[in-house]
Amino acid sequence: MFSVNPIKAFSDNYIWLLTTNEGSIVVDPGEAVKILDLIDKDKINLQGVLITHHHFDHTSGLGDLINKKLVDVYGPENNIIEINKRVKDLDQISVLGIDFEVIEIPGHTLDHIAFYAFNDNNPILFCGDSLFAGGCGRVFEGTYEQMFNSLKKLSSLPSNTKVYCGHEYTLSNLKFALEVDIQNKYLMDEYKHILELSKSSTPSLPTTIDKEFKVNPFLRCNDPFIKNKIKKEFGIEGNELETFTALRKWKDNF
């Protein structure tokens, strides 16, 4: 038995709280205050931390957490000194009795990794700021090709994989997606659904790989309608990577 719940941080970050009968871990603690409160009130037994990339809004709570309880902090090679278990592509780690595989997914940052667990055919993915519901992260440090390949890796995971992203960006992502892929009936229905959720500030996550193939334009760059849209907007008639690159640049200025 396990559960995954969001802890909201800053304006739109999610710190994911994974709990089993062995305890809890948190993913990307940008802030510590709500987690410390749960520890103080004996609501959770913190056993570890997973870090997907070095950005402050995913790591700034680490110092306070470690001061409170020295636990294993798994993360990539970077400048975050609180990470005490460095991991790299294809490493296997076991936390709370769940076996995770590390997947390197550069693009948003060069150090970006994801944590994937098959979990008895109940697969889960913590992917930070790479794949988002209806979109993908900005390319800050890597190349567009790296980001494209990273999304290919993630989207090759089982279609029922539950995807826990680092931010609540779904509504704005789907607005952009509709601009690109207006004839997509499934996307329109999903937009209406997420719009309803947003009215009560209900988290739209997790999403699934299966759903992302239906709504996320960044996973649909081979779709003839989207290719044609990019040709009409920018005069670019290229392969899937070139379509992806044009789409990501368009979103940057949307």
Ligand SMILES: [Zn+2]
């Ligand atoms: Zn980030």
